[in-house]
Amino acid sequence: MTFNLKYKPYGNQVILIEWPARIEESILEDIINFKQKIKNDNKYHVQDLIIAYNSLTIKYHYPFKDFKKQMVQLKNSYLSLTTRVVTESITWHIPVCYNLEFGLDLKGLAKEKNLSITTLIDRHSNPFYKVYFIGFLPGFLYLGGLDKTLHCNRKIVPRFNITKGSVGIGGNQTGIYPSDSAGGWNIIGRTPISFFNASLDKPCFAKSGDNIKFRPIDKIEFLEIENKIARGTFTLKQN
Amino acid sequence: MPGFFTSIQDLGRKGYGSVGVPISGAMDLYSAKIGNLTLQNKETAAVLEVTMGNCKLVFEKETKLCITGADFSATLNHKAIVLNTVININKFDVLSFGKCRFGVRSYIAISGGFKTKKVLNSRSFYHSITNNAVVLKGDLLPYNTDTKSLASTFSIVKRNSLHFNSKTLTCYRGPEYHLLTHCQTNQITSTFFSISKHNNRMAYQLNELIKNDIESMLTSAVIPGTVQLTPSGKLIVLMRDCQVTGGYPRILQLTPEAINILSQKTTQDSFQFTVI
Numbered sequence: 001m002t003f004n005l006k007y008k009p010y011g012n013q014v015i016l017i018e019w020p021a022r023i024e025e026s027i028l029e030d031i032i033n034f035k036q037k038i039k040n041d042n043k044y045h046v047q048d049l050i051i052a053y054n055s056l057t058i059k060y061h062y063p064f065k066d067f068k069k070q071m072v073q074l075k076n077s078y079l080s081l082t083t084r085v086v087t088e089s090i091t092w093h094i095p096v097c098y099n100l101e102f103g104l105d106l107k108g109l110a111k112e113k114n115l116s117i118t119t120l121i122d123r124h125s126n127p128f129y130k131v132y133f134i135g136f137l138p139g140f141l142y143l144g145g146l147d148k149t150l151h152c153n154r155k156i157v158p159r160f161n162i163t164k165g166s167v168g169i170g171g172n173q174t175g176i177y178p179s180d181s182a183g184g185w186n187i188i189g190r191t192p193i194s195f196f197n198a199s200l201d202k203p204c205f206a207k208s209g210d211n212i213k214f215r216p217i218d219k220i221e222f223l224e225i226e227n228k229i230a231r232g233t234f235t236l237k238q239n
Numbered sequence: 240m241p242g243f244f245t246s247i248q249d250l251g252r253k254g255y256g257s258v259g260v261p262i263s264g265a266m267d268l269y270s271a272k273i274g275n276l277t278l279q280n281k282e283t284a285a286v287l288e289v290t291m292g293n294c295k296l297v298f299e300k301e302t303k304l305c306i307t308g309a310d311f312s313a314t315l316n317h318k319a320i321v322l323n324t325v326i327n328i329n330k331f332d333v334l335s336f337g338k339c340r341f342g343v344r345s346y347i348a349i350s351g352g353f354k355t356k357k358v359l360n361s362r363s364f365y366h367s368i369t370n371n372a373v374v375l376k377g378d379l380l381p382y383n384t385d386t387k388s389l390a391s392t393f394s395i396v397k398r399n400s401l402h403f404n405s406k407t408l409t410c411y412r413g414p415e416y417h418l419l420t421h422c423q424t425n426q427i428t429s430t431f432f433s434i435s436k437h438n439n440r441m442a443y444q445l446n447e448l449i450k451n452d453i454e455s456m457l458t459s460a461v462i463p464g465t466v467q468l469t470p471s472g473k474l475i476v477l478m479r480d481c482q483v484t485g486g487y488p489r490i491l492q493l494t495p496e497a498i499n500i501l502s503q504k505t506t507q508d509s510f511q512f513t514v515i
Binding site for chain 1: 253257
């Protein structure tokens with residue numbers, strides 16, 4: 001499927017390409033394909049390519065002299081996207097301990113939603129979430145696919161310090177805090193998995209297009225996994 | 240004495256936007272580059288960014304320095320030194336910054352650059368990426384000894400006074416500029432905006448409000464120099480440590496020069512936008 005794209009200069013070194021303003025997996029796939037095409041093509045001197053819900057942002061190494069010329073080149077590349085570039089999408093199984101100690105808002109949210117805590121955990125851990133892109137903080141995944149019955153308002157007073165690994169719900173989104181940070185989401189559990197490690201060449205294991213599946217674990221398993229990670233003997237389940 | 244906010248910076252961490260890593264780098268790249276050029280360093284050499292002065296450093300090895308950017312009445316062993324020139328440093332010399340004469344950020348370039356740990360191809364400090372986000376009292380900053388004398392070039396880099404005095408920030412139209420009404424664009428280009436107390440390496444918030452009812456947008460990429468218009472009508476100018484994505488309309492994009500100029504301004508300083 002070809003979309004009607006908009007090309008915009010964003011300063012003198014960046015070009016923004018926009019898809020229709022919707023959050024859709026078909027749009028995400030198209031963006032990933034186009035990104036791959038640009039990445040594989042040596043004629044673009046690209047410093048970075050950033051995916052968001054309905055956009056691809058191209059940062060060039062050097063300022064461009066002629067935006068129109070760049071745009072035509074990109075348009076042609078997009079139109080020549082006949083065969084899909086195969087990008088492997090991985091499903092990552094993320095262990096999450098949904099207990100009252102880690103899930104600071106688990107009780108409150110269940111009450112607000114008139115659900116039992118077990119039902120809330122089921123509805124949060126059953127779906128396969130789509131990774132749209134990474135932003136906000138290093139290693140923070142924007143995930144799509146949260147059960148509608150779990151949509152909720154952000155907290156009126158944000159917390160100053162949310163512990164790394166906390167799993168939360170805010171608005172129609174769910175996500176994992178990759179580092180200690182302030183935030184206004186409702187916290188329902190915690191994962192021992194690190195989503196960002198600056199000492200690795202690939203600092204975040206997940207990428208746009210991957211899937212995330214949460215697996216409920218108890219505190220004992222949480223501590224075991226934490227221990228294994230510290231000793232370097234833990235492997236994250238993926239398929 | 241580390242001063243108000245002192246950090247190691249270079250040209251920044253490029254190419255990691257897709258995993259959410261900010262670019263960082265010297266706020267005033269223009270001044271940082273002059274320092275490295277004067278010392279005949281590589282452009283990528285790491286410098287020390289000193290914000291608002293009040294900083295004291297003791298050197299443990301011989302080397303050469305060049306101090307650029309803001310003027311904080313720098314002294315070497317209590318003797319005044321000249322900015323933008325090569326300064327020879329001996330063992331146990333003491334460099335101090337005092338009262339601010341002009342500017343906000345001063346740069347100490349050192350022969351060969353500071354040698355703190357490189358993380359993701361850059362030495363720029365950023366919390367959760369480098370071990371330190373800021374230089375603390377007692378920290379040791381590694382550098383190489385240098386006793387060679389530089390080939391004389393006879394030319395001293397002349398200070399561009401406009402860089403510190405300019406009241407105009409030149410910018411391009413941002414990706415959402417077209418959503419502004421005629422009335423809003425008039426207001427944006429005719430208002431003298433003043434900088435609020437919320438200004439740091441991530442962003443500068445401005446005091447004056449623009450009446451705004453633009454609909455919210457889907458989160459998309461942002462870059463240093465982007466001017467966002469928030470629902471409350473407040474303008475936020477993103478700076479070097481900004482996040483990689485944001486959800487507010489991007490109405491303007493500062494030119495690279497304008498970002499450097501803004502980096503040398505602080506709370507209550509004012510300026511106008513000129514759209515090209």
